[in-house]
Amino acid sequence: MAQPMVKAVQVHKSFGRVKVLNGVDLEVAPREVLCIVGPSGSGKSTFLRCINHLEKIDAGQLFVDGELVGYARRGGKMHELGERAVAEQRKNIGMVFQRFNLFPHMTALENVMEAPVRVRGESRATAREHAVKLLDQVGLSARRDMYPAQLSGGQQQRVAIARALAMRPKLMLFDEPTSALDPELVGEVLDVMRSLAEDGMTMVVVTHEMGFAREVGDAVVFMDGGVVVESGHPRDVLVNPRHARTAAFLSKVL
Amino acid sequence: MTQAAESVESMPTVRRRQPGRWVAAAVVCVLLAMLVNTFVTNERFQWDVVFDWFTSDRILAGLGRTIQLTVISMLIGIVLGLVLAVMRLSDNPLLSGVAWAYIWLFRGTPVFVQLLFWGFISALYPRLSLGVPFGPEFTSFSANELISPFVAAILGLGLNEAAYMAEIARAGILSVDRGQAEAAQALGMTRGLALRRIVLPQAMRVIVPPTGNQAIGMLKTTSLVAVLAYPELLYSAQLIYSANYQTIPLLITASLWYLLITSVLSVGQFFVERHFARGSVISAGATDRRGSLRRLAARLPGRRP
Ligand SMILES: Nc1ncnc2c1ncn2[C@@H]1O[C@H](COP(=O)(O)OP(=O)(O)OP(=O)(O)O)[C@@H](O)[C@H]1O
Numbered sequence: 001m002a003q004p005m006v007k008a009v010q011v012h013k014s015f016g017r018v019k020v021l022n023g024v025d026l027e028v029a030p031r032e033v034l035c036i037v038g039p040s041g042s043g044k045s046t047f048l049r050c051i052n053h054l055e056k057i058d059a060g061q062l063f064v065d066g067e068l069v070g071y072a073r074r075g076g077k078m079h080e081l082g083e084r085a086v087a088e089q090r091k092n093i094g095m096v097f098q099r100f101n102l103f104p105h106m107t108a109l110e111n112v113m114e115a116p117v118r119v120r121g122e123s124r125a126t127a128r129e130h131a132v133k134l135l136d137q138v139g140l141s142a143r144r145d146m147y148p149a150q151l152s153g154g155q156q157q158r159v160a161i162a163r164a165l166a167m168r169p170k171l172m173l174f175d176e177p178t179s180a181l182d183p184e185l186v187g188e189v190l191d192v193m194r195s196l197a198e199d200g201m202t203m204v205v206v207t208h209e210m211g212f213a214r215e216v217g218d219a220v221v222f223m224d225g226g227v228v229v230e231s232g233h234p235r236d237v238l239v240n241p242r243h244a245r246t247a248a249f250l251s252k253v254l
Numbered sequence: 255m256t257q258a259a260e261s262v263e264s265m266p267t268v269r270r271r272q273p274g275r276w277v278a279a280a281v282v283c284v285l286l287a288m289l290v291n292t293f294v295t296n297e298r299f300q301w302d303v304v305f306d307w308f309t310s311d312r313i314l315a316g317l318g319r320t321i322q323l324t325v326i327s328m329l330i331g332i333v334l335g336l337v338l339a340v341m342r343l344s345d346n347p348l349l350s351g352v353a354w355a356y357i358w359l360f361r362g363t364p365v366f367v368q369l370l371f372w373g374f375i376s377a378l379y380p381r382l383s384l385g386v387p388f389g390p391e392f393t394s395f396s397a398n399e400l401i402s403p404f405v406a407a408i409l410g411l412g413l414n415e416a417a418y419m420a421e422i423a424r425a426g427i428l429s430v431d432r433g434q435a436e437a438a439q440a441l442g443m444t445r446g447l448a449l450r451r452i453v454l455p456q457a458m459r460v461i462v463p464p465t466g467n468q469a470i471g472m473l474k475t476t477s478l479v480a481v482l483a484y485p486e487l488l489y490s491a492q493l494i495y496s497a498n499y500q501t502i503p504l505l506i507t508a509s510l511w512y513l514l515i516t517s518v519l520s521v522g523q524f525f526v527e528r529h530f531a532r533g534s535v536i537s538a539g540a541t542d543r544r545g546s547l548r549r550l551a552a553r554l555p556g557r558r559p
């Protein structure tokens with residue numbers, strides 16, 4: 001097998017005295033779509049945020065494309081990386097948030113162009129050309145000059161996806177990208193994610209959309225209590241779970 | 255029933271009568287008339303003297319110094335205040351402690367006293383020198399020469415202002431959703447870049463209105479600089495009336511100038527606020543009420559398309 005895009009080895013994380021991650025192990029192959037499901041408070045968002053070092057892990061190791069995230073190994077110790085080195089790693093990892101987090105003082109187009117221009121140092125013309133293409137890809141070419149406040153939730157989330165893609169990431173993280181949306185707007189966002197998966201993007205998706213996980217996911221992990229309880233092909237995990245906890249969770253959400 | 259239904263569309267509405275408003279308006283009119291009357295008939299106002307001096311060289315020179323003091327002190331206050339606000343919000347306990355102590359000291363003592371301290375700094379440090387701490391000295395200056403009344407005024411006003419601006423800027427930065435900085439960092443921005451490009455432009459909406467207030471306050475606080483014998487607007491007026499005894503007219507002259515500049519600052523604040531409202535729901539639509547000002551602004555140079 002090729003080198004995994006994401007590899008987590010015994011990842012631990014606490015907030016003060018609250019242990020949130022108790023040794024998470026998982027792997028995501030390149031071009032694979034991994035869906036993470038689990039009850040509220042099980043540490044799904046926290047784990048996702050560890051992958052791009054928005055949260056520091058306390059113990060264990062996390063690799064993205066073979067590279068240790070947030071730390072460098074030197075002389076048998078893990079040394080925390082400086083801010084710039086961490087920022088450098090994050091360039092390759094796109095993230096989409098539950099609450100969109102678009103920049104409200106910029107138009108859709110400016111949102112998408114911002115990081116390529118300021119972080120990658122692309123020329124405005126190049127960045128603009130790419131941004132126009134991406135907004136077209138998510139079906140928003142007509143709204144590129146609108147501000148986030150003038151867009152619906154579904155449109156905002158699609159701009160957010162385009163914004164993350166503009167950095168040409170090799171991995172995309174989604175944290176419940178449709179949970180803040182009205183039911184009739186969920187479909188348009190899932191469609192964009194589906195076509196992204198078809199194009200071969202490696203994706204880690206925390207979601208409550210079991211239908212999406214079953215259809216688009218190549219693998220599903222069920223997390224509870226800060227550990228991976230069960231993982232495997234969506235058909236197995238979501239249809240014939242082996243663990244009682246998984247079955248109990250699924251009976252509640254399906 | 256049918257009759258009511260058919261005539262609803264054509265029925266005019268009658269506004270409620272508000273007799274209280276008419277009474278209040280009448281009272282206000284009478285009071286205004288009395289005020290205007292006394293302005294005009296009380297000869298001790300000496301409006302001719304007021305307007306003789308209004309554009310005199312000495313008053314205008316004082317006005318220029320007042321504006322200069324206001325602008326420079328506010329600039330120092332805003333820049334240093336931003337730095338202090340960022341320090342105060344830093345995870346580094348030393349940085350945030352230093353910022354806290356600065357604010358505690360400069361907000362906790364009267365600006366008048368601070369001005370006096372800077373004015374008398376040479377009593378404390380007769381010579382100021384540049385060199386390696388506890389090591390050799392490169393040059394040194396006499397404090398009296400270096401800290402002129404103007405410099406003392408700028409230091410006193412600017413450093414005091416920074417303490418207030420720090421709290422205003424901190425409130426502004428805290429008003430921006432944490433998700434904004436996170437989204438910026440997730441895109442590979444460093445904290446500094448995220449602050450400059452993403453957080454501060456949004457914080458400005460909260461920072462600008464109280465800063466306008468501070469600028470107007472500063473314009474008037476510069477009059478305290480008279481204590482350093484620096485001839486800004488008020489002290490210039492005082493110098494003139496101590497010679498010609500036209501005390502009241504000259505105080506009115508100065509007051510009219512303060513009022514005029516305050517008004518100009520308020521208009522400036524409007525435009526700055528509108529600039530930073532970019533993308534908010536108000537600027538995105540529903541601006542009819544401000545339509546005329548928008549059109550005025552559209553003709554001003556330097557606007558983004
Ligand atoms: N910054 C933080 N400080 C303290 N506790 C936190 C913090 N972030 C998360 N937690 C706690 O960690 C636990 C796991 O949170 P997390 O957001 O990862 O759960 P989740 O699986 O994403 O849940 P949900 O489905 O509700 O989003 C929760 O108990 C939460 O209260």
Ligand SMILES: [Mg+2]
Nearest residue numbers: 044045046176
């Ligand atoms: Mg979550």
